Amino acid sequence: MAVGPDTVRAELAEARLRGLEAAQLSLGRRLGGQQSELDRLRSLVSTLQSELLAAQQELARLREEQAHLAVDELVASIAGAIDRGAAAFTGRALTSARAEIKALLAIAGGEAGLLLAPPATASPGQLSTVSIELRPVPPDAADAALASGLAAVRAAILELQTALENRDVAGAAFAAASALAASPPAVADLAAALQPLVRALGVPEVADAAGSLGAPPSPRRLTDLAAALRAAAARA
Numbered sequence: 001m002a003v004g005p006d007t008v009r010a011e012l013a014e015a016r017l018r019g020l021e022a023a024q025l026s027l028g029r030r031l032g033g034q035q036s037e038l039d040r041l042r043s044l045v046s047t048l049q050s051e052l053l054a055a056q057q058e059l060a061r062l063r064e065e066q067a068h069l070a071v072d073e074l075v076a077s078i079a080g081a082i083d084r085g086a087a088a089f090t091g092r093a094l095t096s097a098r099a100e101i102k103a104l105l106a107i108a109g110g111e112a113g114l115l116l117a118p119p120a121t122a123s124p125g126q127l128s129t130v131s132i133e134l135r136p137v138p139p140d141a142a143d144a145a146l147a148s149g150l151a152a153v154r155a156a157i158l159e160l161q162t163a164l165e166n167r168d169v170a171g172a173a174f175a176a177a178s179a180l181a182a183s184p185p186a187v188a189d190l191a192a193a194l195q196p197l198v199r200a201l202g203v204p205e206v207a208d209a210a211g212s213l214g215a216p217p218s219p220r221r222l223t224d225l226a227a228a229l230r231a232a233a234a235r236a
Helices: 005-067 071-087 141-164 168-182 187-193 195-201 204-211 219-235
Strands: 068-070 097-108 111-115 128-134
Touching: 068 071, 071 097, 071 128, 141 168, 141 187, 141 219, 168 195, 187 195, 195 204, 204 219
Parallel strands: none
Antiparallel strands: 068 111, 097 111, 097 128
């Protein structure tokens, strides 16, 4: 049976329709896959944004904690820095040091402290000023007198050692004086350390002065002992 032109055109149109339907189906599948990928990417971006926000908040908290400094810690830190700087001086002395720190006064853990932040963080009117002035502590009068008395005793022992040198009859006393001169005892150990010298010398005045030192010895007793030792050296 012969096929007319209309039939051919109809078949061609039907074939084109099926092709368009297949293309539409394929395009829908691709678009559906792309939509799923787009949704996944949107979800990932949202998660990352949440994590970034949490990280920024934690970083801000840590910076605030690190910036908070107790006043006593600040003073101790500055005093330590000044001590280290003064120790590097040669032939000079640091008589005083002064520092002024401007910072925000804050309360953390119930204690006042300073918030060390960039200058633009607060206006000058909001900043507190911490002034620190360090001066040497004057020596205690009693300690100075005790040190002076002990120095006088050590100087007298050196005089006695020099006076007894090269004297055969004073060998034991010279050895005892040399031991004291080479390793001067602390003031608390002086009375016990003097006993070998006292026995070797056999000088009543030195024995009496050493026996009355007391514990701890007074500056006056040390001065009396130094005088007795110098007198023994002069008679040697």
